[in-house]
Amino acid sequence: MFEIKKIPFSRFGSFITISPNHQDDPDGPLFIRNIRNGDNDFGEVFRIDLICEGAPQLYTAVLHPSILRLESEKGIAEFCITEAKVLQIRSHGVGVRLTGITGAYDYAVKVENNRWEVNHSLQEIRYMLTSVKGSLEMDAPFIEQRCEKIVADFHPDPTSAEMECVIEEFSVVYQPRTYPDFREGHRSVETEYEQWLKNTLNTPEEYRRGHELASYITWSCVVSQEGMLPRPAMYMSKNWMTNIWSWDHCFNALALAKNSPKLAWDQFMTFFDLQDKSGMLPDFVNNRFALWNFTKPPIHGWTLRRICEQSDFFTLDKLQEVYEPLGKWTKWWLTFQDSDHDGIPQYNHGNDSGWDNSTIFHKGTPVESPDLSSFLVLQMEVLAEIAAKLGKKDEAEKWKQESHDLLTRMIDHFWDGSRFVAKRSGTHERIESDSLVLYIPVILGNRLPSEILTRLVEDIKNRGFLTPFGLATELPESSFYRHDGYWRGPIWAPTTLLIVDGLLSSGEKELALEIARRFCAMASKSGMAENYNALTGEGLRDPAFTWTSSVFLILANLLHNNRMF
Template sequence: MKVENMKLPFSRYGSYLVISPLYGRNRDPKSLYIRHIRGGDEKDGAIFKIELVRGNQEIDYEVEWAPHVLKLIATDGSLDIVECCFSSDRTIRIKGADVGVKLTAITGSYDYALAFPDQTWEINSFLQERRFRIIPLEGDLNVDAPFEVDKSKHITVHCDPNPISKTFDMAISEYQLMFQHDHALEMPFRDNAEQAANDYQQWQENTLQVPSSFQKGHDLASYITWSCVVKPDGLLTRPAMYMSKNWMTNIWSWDHCFNAMALSEHQPELAWDQFCIFFDQQDDSGALPDFLNDQWALWNCCKPPIHGWTLKHLMKNTAFVTLEKLAEVYEPLVKWTKWWLRYRDDDLDGIPQYNHGNDSGWDNSTIFHKGTPVESPDLSSFLVLQIEVLAEIAGKLGKLDEANEWMLKSQELLSKMIDHFWDGKQFTAKRSGSHEVIESDSLVLSIPLILGKRLPAEILTRLVDDIKHKGFLTEHGLATELPESQFYKHDGYWRGPIWAPTTLLVVDGLIASGEKELALEIAKRFCKMAATSGMAENFNALTGEGLRDPAFTWTSSVFLILGHLLLEK
């Protein structure tokens, strides 16, 4: 594997440190960087560029990757190897033989390096708002960091092999203020790598199983989900599974639901953490932020209210989702639901609206091509289910009057939704206020399938027929825009490519509609594509090629859920 083909970030459970190229950034994708993913995806987080050196001569290398160890193999004919592993979630260890390593710091204003009496060095990165300790374990460590006015002019770290043993061993540990020794560094490198391998193996054993024909995809999905979890810190009150450690280094307020669902069977506590983490930051108005990372939350938009639908799935694991857990989440879910009904219905017609495509999760869907706000049937469908779930929870908690009120509200919204959006042949989207119908060939108009047999039989039949025959279903799965549409683009984000979440929503809706055979066929096509093309952010609907970020957790989670469904059929 060449460096530029390394699409999976090398990291581990709990860590904010990553080794990867910088695809899509203004840096050379042929190089590897040690990165730091605190603070989200507005910065690439590059700390050090990694180079192999023999003396002062730089050596090209290729990458050999495994979940527990990353090998950099010299391509000058020597086949000398430098290996990297995580001794802990805050420390990267680097070891080599017959070849050295050079780390060039990516610096900003005021960044400097400071030597300590124990032969370690601290690099204080104002750019990353963290400190990094360089720890020599074996070999010759040299740091070049000439101080000029108020910062180090540059910072380079050379670690060369010991002249006798011909090997070097060093570590890089991150911290905010006070350095704490990583006792795992007292063990041999191999023991550190083996511990990481054992941790990953335990995770993989707790991952939903899939048919053996998709084993390659299972290995990939297991690694991506394991390695993308970061430990609680700052605004992240619980362990959080990021969408990726490439560049989508946040969690979004519907993505987390799919990850929770994939974890619920074997890791219910972690699943519950994923589900609840956005409610920990809920605004007094009831709104949830669009996304979160350890340092900040974005409130400019939101994501659709699929949380009732998700909670219904989590409640199947009744051994963990106890009455106590339901009591914990009931009021936050009430506030989230009321927020949509109170603050996203400007024309007061009882039908909630999206103020921007990003609010829907279908950012640039063609239902928004004439502008916003837009009333869309998927939003009402999500709220019908969410209100119904609130009725069920209220009943379990002994709030019988509230349960009755919620059930009546769910039925009322369902009736309004059908009257408002169904034109006799299909569901439509409309401009809020004028109720102008928006012409669109987007799959989002089929999402009411999640209501299943709550819909009248003639409507349900038509929705199922559209999935079967209208043209959304390709060899690889469900396109998000009809390929025949004038707006269709192979890499058009929500105007064509196949996405994991929408696939799962439709599959779930088909099962709820009594169309399990069709649901399983769609699941099979998606899993085959993902196992072949990788767990990408989305996929070319006609070729199955992976698009955008190549290592995405909600794709991995949906692959595992659908693959497990195929195993249980």
């Protein structure tokens, strides 16, 4: 059972979501939402009320993975998304009122005695409202170009006090159909979710609460292939981060690779399907559009290596599919993101790094940062491995040499004798920063000289980043540290995983496991939040995030099995 004021009700494959407006009024009314079209709009379609003799009733929401139950003194109503585009509702003792959140051109039209179509042009979707048991009363006066209001009251049968109805999405033409009994539909969804839960990575018993929450969030946040989405996509959230971003998808793929490899591959390849001819990947995508103003860091080689370790599904054919796109992505950074032509790629904006407002950007951009070079060193190494498997011997040698050369340039450029630093591109002016991003090169492990690796590990352990809950993204003693400062302090799941993986690769298993324990204990207690207060462990921002859920499952599985992947 989860809190509806934090965790939306939805299901695998569906754009239908029920929740309050978490940002504006988390304790307010529930809405049926359409989460298509990006995160600029909350997507409210209908406000939900329980009614008795026409009067709204106070209710309490009880959320389970397969059903949402609203309980009032007069009766109850249950909501189940039985198919991706089908919401079925039943009630006893009370009716259900759906009040349209309408705009210009929205209207309702009667189709049959028990069926009305609502054309919600504001959300670019149509709904067929069907009364199955009881009756449907519509209040939808049409004035000039739209209905002044759209209110659908589903009343219970006066004899049985029971009501059943169906809300179905459609785009152009509704295909008349019958619907399964509510109980049958619910049972089907319950069975589907139980299979997902069974396939979720195993975690220690002490994290059961976190395991159940992470499993539900990842299952319920998948939407179907539609429009600009070339494959089924796990959104970051169905609260308000209703897109898929071009490094977030990697962490979700990692958590799926072992037991749901096809879905993992779909997550991983989504952005390569959309890749620009220059090699660039978009920042994010939803069903309607992709954003090209920014991008995200090239962690894809590291990710590909890790997902391939988990399943035989990732065959030579899969490597052939990704080889050219991964190479173009790598070359984009080396060709178009090096304006001073010094062989060190740069970030032109903090958003491109994923660390949007990190202190390495507080003096402006472009910025050369060692994390970017580290990712590309690994990515070219992976390209060399793939080329060798594909029989491309010359290309394999070329990628291997380029990886080695970039590693050498990176150390010469960024290591000041005691730590890695970031620099302004062009002037190479050192940027004073106490950001954890400067320790991401630990992912290179033993590729680094031993004295550098030893210093990185010691600083991660002892410099002050490691709090009782995990790794702060800005040193808490820094003048730039903020409790809720996004990348200037809070603990984030993806950076935690990158550093844990780097520590394991460096032979620092004890420290890696300790960081994993702290993070998992925090997430299991505070929920799968977008990020966390580094000093209290309190969840911050979006409380139902998929990459946090995925990283929690990966790290808890590490603690369960005593090994990563």
